[in-house]
Every structure is written in C-alpha cells, then in structure tokens.
Amino acid sequence: MNPITLQNITKTYEKGKVLAVDDVSFSVNDSEMFGLIGPDGAGKTSIFRILTTLLLPDKGTASVCGKDVVKDYKAIRGMVGYMPGRFSLYQDLSVEENLNFFASLFNTSIKQNYELIKDIYVQLEPFKDRRAGKLSGGMKQKLALCCALIHKPSVLFLDEPTTGVDAVSRFEFWEMLKRLKKQGITILVSTAYMDEVEHCDRIALMQNGKILSMDTPDKIIKSYSEKLFELKGDNKHKLLKDTMTYSDAVGSYASGESIHVSFKKNGKSDADIINGLKGFLESKGYQHIEIVPTVPNIEDCFLSLTKTEIHG
Amino acid sequence: MKQFINFIKKEFYHVLRDPKSLLMLFGVPIAQIVLFGFALTNEIKNSNIVIVDNAMDNASQKLIYEIRASKYFNVGQIFMNPDQMDAAFKTGKVKLALVIPKDFDNDLQHLHTAQVQIIADASDPNTATTLTNYMTSIISDYQNQLWQDGGLPYSILTQQRILYNPELAGAPNFVPGVVAMVLLLICVLMTSVSIVREKEMGTLEVLLVSPFNPFLVIFSKMVPYIVVSLINLTIILILSVYLLDLPFKGNLLLLYGESSIFIVCGLSLGLLISTLTDTQQTAMNTSFLLTMLPTMLLSGYLFPIENMPLFLRILSNIIPAKWFYIIIKSVMLKGLGIKYIWRETLILSGMTVFFLTVSLRNFKIRLQ
Amino acid sequence: MDKEMVIKADKLTKRFGDFTAVDAVSFDVAKGEIFGFLGANGAGKTTAMRMLCGLSKPTSGEASVAGFDVFRYPEKIKKNIGYMSQKFSLYEDLTIKENIEFYGGIYGLTNKQIKDKGTELIDMLDLQAEANKLVRGLPLGWKQKLAFSVAIIHEPKIVFLDEPTGGVDPANRKQFWELIYETADKGITIFVTTHYLDEAEYCDRVSIMVDGKISALDTPSGLKKTYNAKDMNEVFFQLARNATRSGD
Incomplete structure (x- = not known):
C-alpha cells in the first residue's frame, strides 16, 4: 500500500475560474522522500492542503495511509505531520511552550517521542525560553519541524520548508529530513529551489497546476531532450544579450558563472554547433570565447520543459 | 481533558x-x-435652584441658609407663588425647586413634623436623581440639627415630584x-x-x-x-x-x-x-x-x-x-x-x- | 582606475543594547556595479541595508550613499535610491497603471514624465494588454519584474533589492536578471540580497556577512579561487558554517 496516492486530482478556485491543480496523479512509496518542485503558483500548496484534508478536490480521489482524504479525514488528521508554507507557530509563545502545546494537541508529550526529535531539539534547547517570533528563519523552521514530528507521524507533509532560509540552514534541514526518512517516515516536500532536488528520491516538476515530468532526479536529467553547451567569455552582460539573438539556439540564459545555450537535437555534431556559435559571436567582435558541451542540471531541465511558457 | x-x-x-x-x-x-x-459630578456642582417660601418664618429662613451654604446649589430667587416657579423651570436654567409650605415653623414646633416638596427637572434624569438626593440629605442634616438643639425629635417629610420624565425612563x-x-x-x-x-x-x-x-x-x-x-x-x-x-x-x-x-x-x-x-x-x-x-x-x-x-x-x-x-x-x-x-x-x-x-x-x- | 563610488561605508556599526547587529563594516560600491550582499539569516544584512537606505541611524562609523551622509541627509538619500523587496512591492488592489502613477507621484515626477515613463515601462515588459488590470491577477514573476521597473522609475542612482526573486520560477528569474543587467548597464547601481547562491555568480562583486562582519568580499571568481571552491555554494558554506549567531 502506498502511503500517498493521488488520482486525477483537479482543484479550482473562485468558482472554477482559477485552475490550481490540473488532473494530477502520482503516488509516493513507503519511506520515500518525494519532492514537488516548482515556482509559486504551480499548485504545490493546493496539493498539500488536499492531502492534509484541509481542502476538498473538485475531481479525483486521493488517499493518505490508505484512508480517503474526504471521507476519513478525521483518521488522517491524527496520523500525519504537517508544516504549512507560512511559519505557523505561535510567535508569542516560547519554543518550549509551542512544543508542549502541540504535544498536548496530539495527546502526547515531549518526553514520549523525544528520540525522534532529539537531533533537532538539542539545537533548539539553548533558546527554549525564547519567544518563537524572535528566532531566526533557520531556527523557526527547525521548531516547526519539531512540532510537526512530536506525535510520531507516519507521513510528513512539508510545504516549502526552506523558503527564505539561508543556504547553510537549508542544507542542515535536508540532512535532518534524510535521517527521518531512515527511520521509516514517508516525506512529501515541496521547494522552489531547484538545487535542492538532489536530496529527494523522486521528484515531480510542476508548473501551472500540471506535472511536467516525474522521476528520479538522475533520470530526469538523462531525459533532457536538447543539447546543452556552456559558454564563457568577457563582458558577460553583453555576451548574453548577443547570444540571445542567435537564431539557431533554442535557449540562452545565465547559469552560475557561465552562459548556458541549448540547441535542438537535429543530427548536427557538437563540433558543428560549437563552430557555428563561435563564428556568430566572433563576427560580433568577441575574442576569448570558450564553448564546451555540458551536462544539464535540474534547472536546465525545467527551463527546457517550460519553454513554451516563456514570454518575451 | x-x-x-x-x-x-x-x-x-x-x-x-x-x-x-x-x-x-x-x-x-x-x-x-x-x-x-x-x-456627572461636574455637572451637579453649583446647580441653579429656586425656592418657593410660603412660610417666610424662622425655620424656613434657617433651612434656606443651610441650602445656600452647600456647594452643590446656587440658590437664585426666592418666590412667593408657584406660578413663578413654573415659569422659571420653563426657561431651562433651573434644575430643582424646593417648596416650603405655610406654617412650616409652626408645624415643626407644635406637631414636630412638617412637609417640604422637592420638584426636579428630569429631562436629564441622572442629574435630577442626584440633586434630589443631595437636597434630601441637606434637609435631613437640618432636621438632625434641630433635634440636637431642641432635644426633641423633629421630622421633616420630603415629598418629591419629578417633572417631564416622571419614571426616569431613559x-x-x-x-x-x-x-x-x-x-x-x-x-x-x-x-x-x-x-x-x-x-x-x-x-x-x-x-x-x-x-x-x-x-x-x-x-x-x-x-x-x-x-x-x-x-x-x-x-x-x-x-x-x-x-x-x-x-x-x-x-x-x-x-x-x-x-x-x-x-x-x-x-x-x-x-x-x-x-x-x-x-x-x-x-x-x-x-x-x-x-x-x-x-x-x-x-x-x-x-x-x-x-x-x-x-x-x-x-x-x-x-x-x-x-x-x-x-x-x-x-x-x-x-x-x-x-x-x-x-x-x-x-x-x-x-x-x-x-x-x-x-x-x-x-x-x-x-x- | 578611479571609479565613482556611490556607496561608501566605513566601520559602519549598529548596536541594539548589548547586541552588535552590524560590527564595523567597511566597503565601497562603484557606479553601475551589481553588488551581491549575502549572509546567513540573522547575520545583519537587513540592519545594514536599512542603515544604507536612511531608515535607521548607525550607532557609529560613517557611510555615504549617492553622495549623501547617512547621518545628516537620510531624506536626500531616500530621493536618490529605489527599493524593492519580495514582501513589499506593489499595491495588489491597484492596476498596473495606477501603481506606476502612484510611485511616480511620490518620487516627484511630473505628469508628463509619469506618462512617458509608464508607457516605456509597459512596452518594455510587454504588458500593454494588462495595463488596466489589477496587479493581484499577475503571475508572481511578472509582479516582481514590474515592481523592479517601478522601483527605478525615478532613475535613482542605486536600487536596493531585498531577495527579489524568492519563489519565482526559473524562466522568470532569468528574465529578472536580464533586467538587472540592463539597468546596471545604464549606470544604476544594484545592491541585491539573495538566498539563491547561483544568483551570486551573476553579481560583479559579492560580500558575505557572518555574525555582523563582512568576512569576504571579492568577485565571484576571486572568491572561488581564494576558498578553492567549485561554486559559490561551497564558498558560502565554508564561511557561514561556523557562524555562532544562528539562533538570532
């Protein structure tokens, strides 16, 4: 039995005018870390709210731990841990008061499930008398995770837990999630940071309520349908602008310290493509140009998959 | 739980x-x-009142003196007949009137009991109630004073009449x-x-x-x-x-x-x-x-x-x-x-x- | 080379009671530069940025922005800078045009300037069809690009961007950075904070704040060389991992 299953879930708002989730189906395996990856407005939060029984879907069925999200909502509410996108703890209560409150909400205590939260709680302990509103972004997320874990849920829903958090805290947070996964907890997590997909077992890339692609991160990268090259040269701003006018390329954008240029796979060899681009840029007066084939990252995949959506 | x-x-x-x-x-x-x-207290200090003194005798003079001494009341004219009092109420400047009957002193001396009438403008009922209470308490002070002076129990009965808003509704x-x-x-x-x-x-x-x-x-x-x-x-x-x-x-x-x-x-x-x-x-x-x-x-x-x-x-x-x-x-x-x-x-x-x-x-x- | 410096900070410090939020920070930013201002949560970025925007008085040290001293002329600074953040940008219940008119108005543009600038801006962003629609209905990526364009409508010398691309999809993020490049090419200085470390690579120079101090400041390639790192992510980790102030 899969801990999370969605079948043809559709959700609209404002009497059908706004389509938030568009016929989405997927299922998550036992003790898997499954990532919903996509920008704001992709429909991630609606999916979370449907699975946590907070919203009713317009169409389709979904179940969590074998229970139907509409009919058996009460049973689901006792079994899952949920961390909404916004920081949703009481800012005027201290760290310890928040934890105690959420523990009693689930009829348990900090002591009873201390093993599960120990790793995270030791980092919070020095600040246990501090009001939650006065914690840093990273600490708030850790506290929220503790509160979501306090009743030992079998499924954990984390809606953009790392948004607005600095890179180091984000990394630590993912390490914690991996340890939880090892203890058998199934995790559905969403993020807008493309570089975080490496932490997930499987991911679904989402945009405008639809799943663009779903697989392991490696397989998604392997299924990249274009040829990608890395371009380096002087005067990056101008170089990018000029490269964008090269009509043979299907995409060109800044990526890290270099520029990524993508081409359709149409039988041309790498050398031909490189020479073509080089010639074009040299005719524009660029000299020290370096072009090499490169392996795409998830962001490149996302951009390739959403190409039709790009304006301008 | x-x-x-x-x-x-x-x-x-x-x-x-x-x-x-x-x-x-x-x-x-x-x-x-x-x-x-x-x-409320601000409003009540120095309220204008009139007195209709039908007795004009020793006892009524003393009572009027006591009332004048109180900080709550500003005693205006002393009238001789009730029509003047009605006219004064209609101007709206007068909040309360005290009517002392004829033979006030005589009744007190011989019957040991006398009646006075307090008439209040109750278009502002709060003020009317409070002023009436104050007036009553001044009169009972006066009564106690008489008692101590003369060694005999005098009593002055106050009869209240509320004008304009008789039930103090509001x-x-x-x-x-x-x-x-x-x-x-x-x-x-x-x-x-x-x-x-x-x-x-x-x-x-x-x-x-x-x-x-x-x-x-x-x-x-x-x-x-x-x-x-x-x-x-x-x-x-x-x-x-x-x-x-x-x-x-x-x-x-x-x-x-x-x-x-x-x-x-x-x-x-x-x-x-x-x-x-x-x-x-x-x-x-x-x-x-x-x-x-x-x-x-x-x-x-x-x-x-x-x-x-x-x-x-x-x-x-x-x-x-x-x-x-x-x-x-x-x-x-x-x-x-x-x-x-x-x-x-x-x-x-x-x-x-x-x-x-x-x-x-x-x-x-x-x-x- | 003698470049014009539009931000000069010298031992800039801000204390709240016993707590030193910004600790003797010194740096210069040149005209037309894209300056990345990085740091862990609680490192003091926001406080430093507020001082530079004239919103908060430093405890000690010196700083000038757009040629004006932060102690004496905070009001003049405000006229010469633009500001945009992920949290506060445009009025959702006004139309695109009304937002442009409003911001143009508060920065003292004439009606004609507002009209010309507004048309130019709407054309540049390809928003002709949406000009009279409420901002609420726009996708986030578009809102952020519009907010940025509005923040520079009065052609400030410097524009401060506080996490401008949070939650924006990759395609729109790329376009947002193209806008930033164009703006910098016009000579407007960009001062930007971000948690996306790949975006740090797009900056001309990057400073990384740890525990109230600037612990590194260089070009992205210079930083990578110094810390022997393959990308900015590694640089940031080496510096920020040992921060003591993570609880604040």
Whole structure:
C-alpha cells in the first residue's frame, strides 16, 4: 500500500475560474522522500492542503495511509505531520511552550517521542525560553519541524520548508529530513529551489497546476531532450544579450558563472554547433570565447520543459 | 481533558502577553466608569435652584441658609407663588425647586413634623436623581440639627415630584449601560479577533490537521474571555459602589448568572463574525459595528426606547443588549428577583442558543 | 582606475543594547556595479541595508550613499535610491497603471514624465494588454519584474533589492536578471540580497556577512579561487558554517 496516492486530482478556485491543480496523479512509496518542485503558483500548496484534508478536490480521489482524504479525514488528521508554507507557530509563545502545546494537541508529550526529535531539539534547547517570533528563519523552521514530528507521524507533509532560509540552514534541514526518512517516515516536500532536488528520491516538476515530468532526479536529467553547451567569455552582460539573438539556439540564459545555450537535437555534431556559435559571436567582435558541451542540471531541465511558457 | 486545559493555558498566554489587548480589556471599562463619574459630578456642582417660601418664618429662613451654604446649589430667587416657579423651570436654567409650605415653623414646633416638596427637572434624569438626593440629605442634616438643639425629635417629610420624565425612563444610571457595552465589546471583539488571528497566522491550518476536535478549539477560546469578562464586571461593580456611591440593591449571584448568559451570547456572536471574516482588521470593524452602535442607540441605554419611532422600537427587540440592559437595571438598581425578569432572561437565553448554533454550524472544519 | 563610488561605508556599526547587529563594516560600491550582499539569516544584512537606505541611524562609523551622509541627509538619500523587496512591492488592489502613477507621484515626477515613463515601462515588459488590470491577477514573476521597473522609475542612482526573486520560477528569474543587467548597464547601481547562491555568480562583486562582519568580499571568481571552491555554494558554506549567531 502506498502511503500517498493521488488520482486525477483537479482543484479550482473562485468558482472554477482559477485552475490550481490540473488532473494530477502520482503516488509516493513507503519511506520515500518525494519532492514537488516548482515556482509559486504551480499548485504545490493546493496539493498539500488536499492531502492534509484541509481542502476538498473538485475531481479525483486521493488517499493518505490508505484512508480517503474526504471521507476519513478525521483518521488522517491524527496520523500525519504537517508544516504549512507560512511559519505557523505561535510567535508569542516560547519554543518550549509551542512544543508542549502541540504535544498536548496530539495527546502526547515531549518526553514520549523525544528520540525522534532529539537531533533537532538539542539545537533548539539553548533558546527554549525564547519567544518563537524572535528566532531566526533557520531556527523557526527547525521548531516547526519539531512540532510537526512530536506525535510520531507516519507521513510528513512539508510545504516549502526552506523558503527564505539561508543556504547553510537549508542544507542542515535536508540532512535532518534524510535521517527521518531512515527511520521509516514517508516525506512529501515541496521547494522552489531547484538545487535542492538532489536530496529527494523522486521528484515531480510542476508548473501551472500540471506535472511536467516525474522521476528520479538522475533520470530526469538523462531525459533532457536538447543539447546543452556552456559558454564563457568577457563582458558577460553583453555576451548574453548577443547570444540571445542567435537564431539557431533554442535557449540562452545565465547559469552560475557561465552562459548556458541549448540547441535542438537535429543530427548536427557538437563540433558543428560549437563552430557555428563561435563564428556568430566572433563576427560580433568577441575574442576569448570558450564553448564546451555540458551536462544539464535540474534547472536546465525545467527551463527546457517550460519553454513554451516563456514570454518575451 | 489535559489537551483542553493546555489549550486554555495557551489562550491566557496570548491575552497576558499582548499589552494592547490588556489595555483594551481592562483600561476601557475603567476609563468609561471614571470618565462618566467625573462628567456627572461636574455637572451637579453649583446647580441653579429656586425656592418657593410660603412660610417666610424662622425655620424656613434657617433651612434656606443651610441650602445656600452647600456647594452643590446656587440658590437664585426666592418666590412667593408657584406660578413663578413654573415659569422659571420653563426657561431651562433651573434644575430643582424646593417648596416650603405655610406654617412650616409652626408645624415643626407644635406637631414636630412638617412637609417640604422637592420638584426636579428630569429631562436629564441622572442629574435630577442626584440633586434630589443631595437636597434630601441637606434637609435631613437640618432636621438632625434641630433635634440636637431642641432635644426633641423633629421630622421633616420630603415629598418629591419629578417633572417631564416622571419614571426616569431613559438612563437612570449609566452603570448598567456601561456593563452591557463593555461585556459585549470584549466578548465579541476579542473572540472574533483571536480566531481570525489564527487564520491569518496560518496556525489554524495546523490545528485543523490534528486530531483535536475543532469545536474544542472554539470552547477553549471562550473560557479566557468568560473569565476576563467576569473580572471586568467585578471591577465595574466595585468602582460604581465605592467611587460613584451607587447603591447596589440586588442579588449578586443572580447578577453574575444573568451576565454569564449575556457573555456567552457575545462570545457566540464573536465566533459568528470570525467565521465570516478573514482578516483581523475586518473582524475588528465588524465587531465594533455590530456591538457599539446598536448597544448605544437601541438598547435604551442612552435614548429611551419609548420615544423612538415604531420601526426602531421593533428593531430594538432583536438587540441582545436591550434585554440584558433591562435585566441588569432591574437587578442592580431595583433589587428585583428572577420572578420579575424571567421573560427577559428567557429571550436572552434564546438569542444565545440561536447565535451559538448558527456560528457552530458555520465554523468550517476545512479551509475555503 | 578611479571609479565613482556611490556607496561608501566605513566601520559602519549598529548596536541594539548589548547586541552588535552590524560590527564595523567597511566597503565601497562603484557606479553601475551589481553588488551581491549575502549572509546567513540573522547575520545583519537587513540592519545594514536599512542603515544604507536612511531608515535607521548607525550607532557609529560613517557611510555615504549617492553622495549623501547617512547621518545628516537620510531624506536626500531616500530621493536618490529605489527599493524593492519580495514582501513589499506593489499595491495588489491597484492596476498596473495606477501603481506606476502612484510611485511616480511620490518620487516627484511630473505628469508628463509619469506618462512617458509608464508607457516605456509597459512596452518594455510587454504588458500593454494588462495595463488596466489589477496587479493581484499577475503571475508572481511578472509582479516582481514590474515592481523592479517601478522601483527605478525615478532613475535613482542605486536600487536596493531585498531577495527579489524568492519563489519565482526559473524562466522568470532569468528574465529578472536580464533586467538587472540592463539597468546596471545604464549606470544604476544594484545592491541585491539573495538566498539563491547561483544568483551570486551573476553579481560583479559579492560580500558575505557572518555574525555582523563582512568576512569576504571579492568577485565571484576571486572568491572561488581564494576558498578553492567549485561554486559559490561551497564558498558560502565554508564561511557561514561556523557562524555562532544562528539562533538570532
């Protein structure tokens, strides 16, 4: 039995005018870390709210731990841990008061499930008398995770837990999630940071309520349908602008310290493509140009998959 | 049960840690009572009165002298006949008149008893009551003085006549009105804002995705405000008895019981507002609109309902504060028991049950 | 080379009681430069940025922005800078045009300037069809680009961007950076904070704040060389991992 299953879930708002989730189906395996990856407005939060029984879907069925999200909502509410996108703890209560409150909400205590939260709680302990509103972004997320874990849920829903958090805290947070996964907890997590997909077992890339692609991160990268090259040269701003006018390329954008240029796979060899681009840029007066084939990252995949959506 | 207690504890933390809501909860009622109190005493000092002295004898002269010595009264003309007095009242400048009968001294000396008449302009009933009380107390002082001087028990009977508003209907005292308004405001405003705050902060989302019964969430939110409201009621009563010298005549237990019904009514209304609004700001505005205005205008507290147009008189019946105002006035000021107010109590209880049912039905166990 | 410096900070410090939020920070930013201002949560970025925007008085040290001293002329600074953040940008319940008119108005543009600038801006962003629609209905990526364009409508010398691309999809993020490049090419200085470390690579120079101090400041390639790192992520980790102030 899969801990999370969605079948043809559709959700609209404002009497059908706004389509938030568009016929989405997927299922998550036992003790898997499954990532919903996509920008704001992709429909991630609606999916979370449907699975946590907070919203009713317009169409389709979904179940969590074998229970139907509409009919058996009460049973689901006792079994899952949920961390909404916004920081949703009481800012005027201290760290310890928040934890105690959420523990009693689930009829348990900090002591009873201390093993599960120990790793995270030791980092919070020095600040246990501090009001939650006065914690840093990273600490708030850790506290929220503790509160979501306090009743030992079998499924954990984390809606953009790392948004607005600095890179180091984000990394630590993912390490914690991996340890939880090892203890058998199934995790559905969403993020807008493309570089975080490496932490997930499987991911679904989402945009405008639809799943663009779903697989392991490696397989998604392997299924990249274009040829990608890395371009380096002087005067990056101008170089990018000029490269964008090269009509043979299907995409060109800044990526890290270099520029990524993508081409359709149409039988041309790498050398031909490189020479073509080089010639074009040299005719524009660029000299020290370096072009090499490169392996795409998830962001490149996302951009390739959403190409039709790009304006301008 | 432990869950429930923890929840209530959390609600108390919220209340106690927010200086603004604390000020709102306890500052507003105290300020209202104190301000009203001062406004009243200021008005009463140096009030213009006239005296109709039909006796013109030794005793009446002495009584007039005592009245002149009091800081409350500004004795204007001494008239010889009642027509002059009527004319003086009509100018509106005179608040009270004292009529001393013929043979005042003679009656006192020989019968040891005499009558005087106090006539007050009750178009402002608060002032009329207070002035009449002051006048009565000056006269009884005078009577005691005579007794000590002469060693004989004299008694002066005062006969009061209230002009223009004989039953003092309207607002014999503002304290019951303040009680009604403060209780309603706190209950409606605080409940609606505290629930909507959880919506706005996103904490309601987490609460809903827990096995905790959503209705217990609501009830645990009500408990702290019931406690706070009862504390407030006590503060108001203490202030009005000790600071404003208001006599408390009724049964205290009955008063608290009736107030509790009204408090639950207010909390239900607050809950109803919270289910219909999404931001603290709208919740606050709606609460003000639904509590302050009707309570001030239609409960009979500031404006007598009898004098209103038919439409407003009918409308006033659906204002819970109107019924509570009648109840609390009867208990506090007239000392009446449940026998006399069971109808009002029943109506108020009915309204409470209605609001509670509607708001609980309206409360969503999911997000919209 | 003698470049014009539009931001000069010298031992800039801000203390709240015993707590030193910004600890003797010194740096210069040149005209037309894209300056990345990085740091862990609680490192003091926001406080430093507020001082530079004239919103908060430094406890000690010196700083000038657009040629004006932060102590003496905070009001003049405000006229010469633009500001945009992820949290506060445009009024959702006004239309695109109304937002442009409003912001143009508060920065003292004439009606004609507002009209010309507004048309130019709407054309540049390809928003002709949406000009009279409420901002609320726009996708986030578009809102952010519009907010940025509005923040520079009065052609400030410097524009401060506080996490401008949070939650924006990759395609729109790329376009947002193209806008930033164009703006910098016009000579407007860009001062930007971000949690996306790949975006740090797009900056001309990057400073990384740790515990109230600037612990590194260089070009992205310079930083990578110094810390022997393959990308900015590694640089950031080496510096920020040992931060002591993570709880604040």
